[in-house]
Amino acid sequence: MSFGQDLVWRLEAAAFAGFIGLMRLLGVERASNVGGALLRTLGPQVGTHKTVTRNLRIAFPEMPKTDRDALALEAWERIGRSSAETAVMDQLTPDSGRLEIVGLERLEAIRDGGRPVVFVSGHLSNFEVMAAVLVASGVPVQVTYRAANNPYVDAQIRKARARYGVKLFAPKGEDGARELLHGLERGESVALLNDQKFSEGPEVTFFGQPVNAAPGDRKSVV
Numbered sequence: 001m002s003f004g005q006d007l008v009w010r011l012e013a014a015a016f017a018g019f020i021g022l023m024r025l026l027g028v029e030r031a032s033n034v035g036g037a038l039l040r041t042l043g044p045q046v047g048t049h050k051t052v053t054r055n056l057r058i059a060f061p062e063m064p065k066t067d068r069d070a071l072a073l074e075a076w077e078r079i080g081r082s083s084a085e086t087a088v089m090d091q092l093t094p095d096s097g098r099l100e101i102v103g104l105e106r107l108e109a110i111r112d113g114g115r116p117v118v119f120v121s122g123h124l125s126n127f128e129v130m131a132a133v134l135v136a137s138g139v140p141v142q143v144t145y146r147a148a149n150n151p152y153v154d155a156q157i158r159k160a161r162a163r164y165g166v167k168l169f170a171p172k173g174e175d176g177a178r179e180l181l182h183g184l185e186r187g188e189s190v191a192l193l194n195d196q197k198f199s200e201g202p203e204v205t206f207f208g209q210p211v212n213a214a215p216g217d218r219k220s221v222v
Contacts, residue, residue: 013152020156023087028098035084036077043076052076058207082126089128090163094136099129107137116184119191127193128161134191135165141189142180 023031043049052075056068063071085092092098110117119141121130134141143166148154180190194214201212 009150009152012150013156016150016153016156020087020160023084028085028088028091031084031088032081035080035082037080039080039083040073040077043079044073049076058209078125082128085126086128086157086160089132089160092126092129093132093164099133101133104137107134107139110189111138114187116187116189118184119189120194121192122194128164130193131161131166131191132164134189139189140187141191142183143191144180144193 023035026034043052049072052072053068056063056072060068060071094101119130119134121127131143134143148157184190199212201214203210204213205211206213
């Protein structure tokens with residue numbers, strides 16, 4: 001790693017730490033509102049917005065354009081809220097009284113049963129809440145994640161997650177898959193958050209479009 005790259009990463013990490021600190025000072029409601037308003041304003045200005053509107057057009061071809069545009073803005077706002085709320089996730093746990101948990105009895109049955117399971121979900125709304133609920137339920141669980149490109153920022157993200165109890169991580173990829181399998185053997189459950197985009201893997205048709213999907217061949221990871 002070059003000196004220049006390390007300097008850029010450290011500057012990015014300082015800015016990220018400042019953002020985290022500011023959101024924690026604001027508290028849950030104000031942080032969420034600020035994050036939502038920020039991304040609702042800036043999101044449509046970046047190149048990714050073209051992908052957002054294209055995907056909405058593919059998914060909802062009969063929807064009026066004005067409604068799709070409004071949905072795109074709502075999506076940006078939700079991303080902004082979720083990003084800001086990550087800084088205060090220790091205030092969004094089941095003990096906070098801010099969450100309504102449907103099906104808690106199933107988690108309790110899994111915990112009391114003593115056998116590991118595989119939880120599968122997606123990056124929906126504030127997906128950090130799902131990990132917080134799993135951890136609070138008492139189920140020992142490993143959470144898959146993709147490390148941030150900036151190692152200093154990644155360390156801060158892991159620290160933020162540790163504040164609400166997530167300590168068992170498995171990186172995405174073959175090495176992480178091996179860790180998950182070993183964890184299952186030890187009696188630890190696994191939480192998988194599926195990505196919406198894959199740059200490799202078998203090609204399938206989704207909404208009439210050719211896309212790559214995640215391979216599910218166990219032989220590739222053992």
